[in-house]
Amino acid sequence: MSQHDTHARLAVSTVIFALAPDQADGVADDRERPASLRIPLVRRLREPGLGQWALPGGWLPVSEALDGAAARTLNETTGLAPKxxxxxxxxxxxxxxxxxxxVSVVYWALVHSDEVERAVSDENVRWFDEDALPDLAFDHxxxxxxxxxxxxxxxVYSRIAHALLGERFTMAELRRxxxxxxxxRLDPANFRRTIEASGTLIDTGERLAxxxxxxxxxxxxxxAHSPVASPSPAPAQPHAASATASPTRPGTHSKEPQ
Amino acid sequence: MSQHDTHARLAVSTVIFALAPDQADGVADDRERPASLRIPLVRRLREPGLGQWALPGGWLPVSEALDGAAARTLNETTGLAPKxxxxxxxxxxxxxxxxxxxVSVVYWALVHSDEVERAVSDENVRWFDEDALPDLAFDHxxxxxxxxxxxxxxxVYSRIAHALLGERFTMAELRRxxxxxxxxRLDPANFRRTIEASGTLIDTGERLAxxxxxxxxxxxxxxAHSPVASPSPAPAQPHAASATASPTRPGTHSKEPQ
DNA sequence: CCAAAAGTGTTCTCGGTACACCCATGT
DNA sequence: ACATGGGTGTACCGAGAACACTTTTGG
Known part of the structure; x- marks a missing residue:
């Protein structure tokens, strides 16, 4: 491959964020510090960067859309379907x-916590805390x-936090x-009012007992309330990856890209 | 070329903005409506989209940086050097x-009005008013x-308006x-205070007579005051294109890209 | 003196913050 | 009853908008 390419190769990678699941060690003190964000990384199985951790991704096929390729490759490597x-x-x-x-077209994605449980996790796919990342390949x-x-x-200017949560949630969960x-830390009282004033929430009438x-x-x-600024015809929306996640290892294409 | 390419081709294009030069028709009323933005476009000389207007750009060479290719191609086609x-x-x-x-990596650029005079302008390169654009090729x-x-x-959250002006300027010019x-329209009094409070301006002590x-x-x-949010190591800065603009027609590479 | 734009002062509103306080439930 | 977070009321502060007003030049 790559005899003496006169062009750059095009790859697609994704930075995926999820909330760290509550550490159920029973200590009430847990609630005092904010939860942390976690990012899934995959280990590179080939040169360059063999053995290092890297963002999930893959080469861009000729006839696949960029966001489609991002959703597909992150699903193949991690089993996740981004919200x-x-x-x-x-x-x-x-x-x-x-x-x-x-040349890497990089996407970023949010998945909700429940997804994390279903995600692949083995020696070559691991979740890392936002502030405890390992050495990373390339410029990742x-x-x-x-x-x-x-x-x-x-x-702060958009309301995308719900993409990290499930369908229904409490005000406190959203605040966390x-x-x-x-x-x-955010003031619970002020947070409530700000969110309510934004009009993005609907009270289901139910209560969490x-x-x-x-x-x-x-x-x-x-x-109806997802006015995210993106190129005109294609608003950045929850993306339907192949919902029935059947994770496969990378390597379908030659080498791993960045 | 492109025998049966199994990969996408990578192009770089740029949307260039400049202020419309003052229409010197002596009517004082000119000052009453805001000036308009102008965008230079180039006519496509080949299929697809032959004859249509398009953004300046070109194919990405293997070993050229993305922003370098953007600056070079826009300079080659329009003779402009972006600020x-x-x-x-x-x-x-x-x-x-x-x-x-x-796949097109698209940049956007600001040039100041003086540049516009020096820019190429012939039957295949023309400036269009922001709200009087012609039919455009592709998704341009x-x-x-x-x-x-x-x-x-x-x-509004960054102070980049100066990139559309020369070295020295009055508060009214900046406001326009x-x-x-x-x-x-913006209130001159409030505009002055907002800009002064931002601390991005330096009074030269001179006055325009x-x-x-x-x-x-x-x-x-x-x-020193250009904190523009961009990927870590490469802040978006005034870019040094080949300063001695020697415009050449496109066609150096095969076909014209988008 | 007058026109015209430069530049200053004053008031108002609104969004965000700090913080005191009441409410409803499980134990 | 009481601890715990859910939920409400209220006062303050700073940034921006509206607009009256003074200043400095050319004609």
Whole structure:
């Protein structure tokens, strides 16, 4: 392959975010510090970067859409189906990959916690805490850093936090998502009012019982309320990957890309 | 070429913005409506889209950086050297170009008005008013629309308007740039305070004489003050294209890309 | 003196923050 | 009853919008 290519090769990768599941060690103190974001990485099975951790991704087939390729490759490698998927940036420094010129169109995705349980997790796919990342292949550390900044920025002017949660959720759960992403405590009273004023929430009327205190209301998001700024015809929306996740290892195409 | 390519081809295009030069028809009423933005387009000399207007761009060479290719191709086709250049989005729908799969990494650029005079302008390169665009090849109309939205959004939280002006400028000139981009009148008093509070301006101490009223102060931008959010190592900065613009026609590479 | 734009001062509203306080449930 | 988080009320602060007003030049 790559006899002496006069063109760059095109790859698609994705930075995936999920909430760390509650550590059920019974210590009430857990609730005091914000939960953290986790990112799934895959181990590279070939050169360059053999053995290092990298973002899930793959080469772009001729006739597949960019976001389609992002959703497919992340599903093949991790078994995840993203609830939110948006293009992040295209990285193409000539020397970002040793040997071969590779241009990577990078996406970022949000999956909700339940998905994490269903996700592949073996010696070659692992979840890492946002602030405990391993050594990463290529420029992937910088890419994740950039994705985190974008997530934090976008959270405040858009309402995308629900993509990290299930269908129904309490105000406190939603607030903890914001706290985890922004890495700081938020005032419950003010958070409630801000969210309610945005009009993105719908009160289901139901309440969550079984807590050791006053039962909180359950909300869901207004689906009509997803005005995310993206290129005109294709708004960044929850993406339907092959829902029946049948994860396969990478290597379907030659080499692994970045 | 393209025997039966199993990969997409990679192109780089740029949406370039400049202020429309003052129409010197002497009517004082000109000052009453905001100036408009202008965009240079090039006519396609080959299929697909022969004869239609399109964004300046070219194929990505193997060993050239993305922003380098953007700066070079826009300079080759239009003779312009951008003062500001930033990646916009990567467009890659499988059917956006008839016949061949083309993925375009699109940049957007700002040039100041003086540049416009020096720019190439012939039957195959022409400036179009933002709201009087011709029929465009491929998905370029949607791309320009997206670039306009990005410019308007970025103007308010970042201070990039100076990239459309020369070295020294008055507060009113800067305000008219904002008015042209945002397409609405701004209160001179409040605009002044907002800009001054941002700390991005430096008073040169000079004043512009020769007006028929009180001479306004001349300002310049604080170069240290360009904290633009971009991927970590490569901040979006004024870009040094080949400064001695020697415009050449496209066609150096096979076909014209999108 | 007058026109016209430069530049200043004052007030108002609104979104976000801090924080005191009441409410409803399980134990 | 009481601990615990759910939920409400209220006061403050700073950024921006509206607009009256003063200043400085050319004609």
């Amino acid at each position: 939110y998927l948006e293009q992040l940036y295209t990285f193409g420094d000539p020397d970002r990959s040793p040997g071969e010129r590779v 550390a910088a890419i994740i850093d950039y994705a985190l900044r974008r997530l934090r920025t976008k959270l 998502v914001h706290e985890a992403v922004l890495r700081r 079984g807590t050791r205190h006053r039962p909180p209301a359950l909300y869901r998001f207004d689906p | 500001y250049l930033e990646q916009l989005y990567t467009f890659g729908d499988p059917d956006r170009s008839p016949g061949e799969r083309v 109309a949607a791309i320009i629309d997206y670039a306009l939205r990005r410019l308007r959004t970025k103007l 740039v904002h008015e042209a981009v945002l397409r609405r 020769g007006t028929r009223h009180r001479p306004p102060a001349l300002y310049r931008f604080d170069p």
